[in-house]
Amino acid sequence: MLIKRNANGLDIPFPSEITPRHVFEARRSFIQQLALGSIAAAAPNLLLREAFAQNGSKLPAKQNTAFVVMDKPTSYKDATSYNNFYEFGTEKDDPVRAAGSLRTRPWTVAIEGEVRKPMTLDIDSLLKLAPPEERIYRLRCVEGWSMVIPWIGYSFSEIIKRVEPTGNAKYVEFITLADRKQMPGLRSPVLEWPYVEGLRLDEASHPLTLLTLGMYGEVLPNQNGAPVRIVVPWKYGFKSAKSIVKIRFVKDQPKTAWNISAPQEYGFYSNVNPEVDHPRWSQATERRIGEDGFLTRKRKTLMFNGYSEVASLYTGMDLKKFY
């Protein structure tokens, strides 16, 4: 067996070895501590956890230590059972229940618009396009909660390089599948379907912007946006479109789903910003899922979710105006 070593001569761990599963699944022990001595009460909890054991196909990836935050990763169970994915329902536990109907193979992504080399890639070509890396990113939802997720993918710039945008390309539009047969949530008029998100080309080209194919050492679970999504860690979670079928390079700022639905609440940029409140709640603090709340205060939200390296993208912009 070939053991790859990096420059320091250290073994590069497999994703599953980074944080032992029993550690990041043993969350919310504080709740059980409230029930100290109640062993009987803890028993059904152990049974419940079994149901959330990881069982997807493995997706081997080397960790890219340049993109790893030191925060404790969220448990696999929480990250896969508490999701906003309105195509499968508006409640947080709808996607995990309803997303089983999503067929992720065959799957193609059409990349088109202002590019010299438009292409349609199937999921296997996407997996082979660049070596997948594991990156541990913070995820901050606009609703005021956050997680820490070990994603697998590669920088979206790998795609940009290959399709060669023309001088007219100023923005990138990500379009999610909208198939009523597979997605029961589409019957509800909460958003305009298909779900469209977008980035400025320089944001999309930033190395942090991750074309994502897996998490926790496995291919993406359906409820997390299988088989391919984007992850933009310095923006609120809804900017990271899931289950993408089309990527368009365009001249004008895309009309994005949440911005159409409530422009005063969800701006095009939607950078994580503790100083710009949502009209209905403060964005100054956040509740880290599995950690904050009962016995501890919520934690302070960081500018750009802690990814200060993106600040230069917004030099001279009033981020209160362009929220």
Add this chain to the structure above:
Amino acid sequence: MITAKQITIAKAVLFAASLLPFARLVLFTFTDRLGANPIEFITRNTGDWTLYFLCLTLSVTPLRKLTGMHWLIRLRRMLGLFAFFYATLHFTTFLWFDHFFDIDEMLKDVVKRPFITVGFTAFVLLIPLAVTSANGMVKRLGGKRWQWLHRLVYLIAPLGILHFWWMKAGKNDFAQPILFGSIVAALLLVRLWWNVIQPRLERRRMSPAPGCGLREQRLERK
């Protein structure tokens, strides 16, 4: 006729049943079944149950009128107090888990955000009703005054709906607020019909068009 004993039994059953949602929350808390965001679960759940109990409280009078089961009135106070109980839990989760008992921060939030302003107002208005719920208070205030005070519920319930509506508004998710809103609207409109519109129509029928006669006389004088 319903005997005093039967009323006592009904009250005991209702009391136990009304505590079930609370018992479920406690059980779920200690068995880690509140999901990934337990605080959100508790906040939503206690908010929902406040609205359920407000609706139940408001449905006692219409139900009595429609079914003739007048003994139901004797269960109303308990329903109202449970609405207050769940509202208190709801407010406590907000004060504790959202603001960690920082009253200043909490009040800032109340002033700054309309949906919280409205919810907080509804909660504060519930307090005098809970305090004056005992029989002795009815006597002390006098029946008329007591009744007027307790008509605050006609304001509290719509404020609760508005709070829920605005909370859901940003996500365009109105299915539940519409359901709750329609129920409360129906319960209030039926009172408007019985207490205001119907009596007026009745009066008009009893003495045919008195107003018209007067106006004619006045016109004649001119």
